[in-house]
Amino acid sequence: MLHFTSANSAAHRPSPRDVARLEELLDDDVWAFSNCRVDAPGRPVAEVDWLFYNVRNGTLMVSEWKGFPQRVALATDTGTPWLLDGGLALPNPIEQVSRQLDAVRAALRGSILPQHFPAFDPLQLRIMQSVYSPQVDQNTTIERIRWGKVYGDLPELAAVIANSASRSPLFLPDAGARLALATALCALFRTTFPPEAETKLRVPPKGGDTDVVRRISAIHRQIAALHAELADLVVTAAGADTRTARPPAAGTAPQAAVKDPPVKVVTAKAAPAAPAKAPSLSEHQRMNAHLTRRFQGVNGSAAAATKALETAWRSALGDTQLHEESGISVSLFGAVGTPLVKQHHGSLPKVLGMPLRKWCVLQAKPPDCTRRTFPASPRTCGCAERRRDRRPGRQRPERRSPTAP
Structure with missing residues (x-):
């Protein structure tokens, strides 16, 4: 909160405790003018306790602050006095803040709006009004007030502002x-x-460093003042701890100062820092990396998904970090790959056309061990060695062509 106090030295000052509390609750986008003297043409001079202007939201509020000797029992709208505990009647603060609001509105329309808000319609100027009193609590009866609101809690008022x-x-x-x-x-x-408000509101000109230089100078002056204060505190603390030495008693020889034996300080050499190791990925993360990389750009086509699975499986076979004692885990490959095909194909066996384990075993075979068919014997494997009867004493009968004589 940027606080602008009254320039009149004889004017009433707000409570420092209330000001400190408002500064905690409001940021610098809220300008607070306290104990203002508003002199609008054609109207009596108005004394305003607080005028709040929220620059960020573009809102204005005139607030009257009251302190009563007793708790407020009844807060009413204009035309009826307020009542305190014990039946004491007081002038209505709502009527007072309404007159202040009229004076503030007239003053703003006359000088501020034409100069600083030329495009703003003066008839559309809206100002909120409120009354704050610590003697208003939850037991106070507050009648319906047409314009404005009564507050007994300062944080609630600050939240509205x-x-x-x-x-x-x-x-x-x-x-x-x-x-x-x-x-x-x-x-x-x-x-x-105040100078601190001017510093916060000043915008450095483009291409100029005048304000920057001034701010640097102000910071250096503040640092120098803090150093001077620190030096005074150190001297004060040293004077409090220093004790005057007592003179030796009569007939007593002064004792020689006993020096402490020197202490040998052994400094241990710092061990060389071990080189930081790069964090290793888990098996699940490595398998997920293989599959995710191959499935980039794969649409809902079953052929594209099958090709991606085949490429990912071969890539996983070449990853030595995934090799366990019994080989690569097919279950891990299935657990990671299932979510990638579930949306379009349902399951891995469905898109592969066979059980996953069987497919993985077939993909793991070397290229020269693929099954081939021959016209003479369709059950033989092209790379398998033909079975021969090695039992001694028996020879394989000679095969003859049916057309041979």
Whole structure:
């Protein structure tokens, strides 16, 4: 929260505790003008406790803060006084804040809107109003109030200021206009312009380093002040701990100072840091990498899925990190590959046309061991050695052609 206090030294000041609490609850997008003096043409001078302007949401609120000697028993709308515990009647704060709102609206329409918001319709200017009193609690009876609201909890009021929206928000044309608007509002409401607020609102000019240099100088001055304060604290602490030495008693020889024996410090050589090892992937992660890489760009075609499975399986066969004592796990391949084909084909055996284990065994055979068919004997394997009867004493009968004589 950017706080702009009254420039009048005799004006009432808000409680530092309340100001600190508001600064915790509100960010710098909320400008707070406290104890404003609003002098609108044709209207009596109004003393406003708080005027909040949320630059981010474009909302305005006039808030009257009251402190009563007793708890508020009844809070009513205009035309009826408020009642405290014990029956004491007080002037209605809603009526007071309504008059303040009229003065603020007239002042903004007369000088601020034409200069800083030329495209804004002055008749659409909307300002919220509220009354805050710590003596309002959950037992207070609050009648229906047509304009405004009564708060007894400061965080609740801050939440409304920070989050409320308006049907006609008062937005600035750009961030560079914030400083000029804040200066004009301080002049209108007769409040001071603290240097820290000016630093936060100032936008560095394009291509210029003037503000940067000033900010660096301010930081160096703050650091120097902190060093001076730290030096004073160190001297104070040293003076508190230093004790004056007592003089030796009469007839007593002063004792010689006993020096502590030197302590030999042995420094151990730091062991060389072990080189960091790259994190190894688990078997599931490696198998998933093989399958995912091969399935990139594969559509719902069964042939493309089969080709991707074949390529992935051969790639997994060449991965030595997947080799166990009994070979590569077919179950792991199936567990990782099933989600990739489940959407379009249902299961791996369905897309492969045979059980997964049988398919994996066939794919694992060398290329020269594929099954071939021959006209004479369709059951033989092209790479298998023909069986011969090796029993001694028996010879294979000679085969003769049927046409031989």
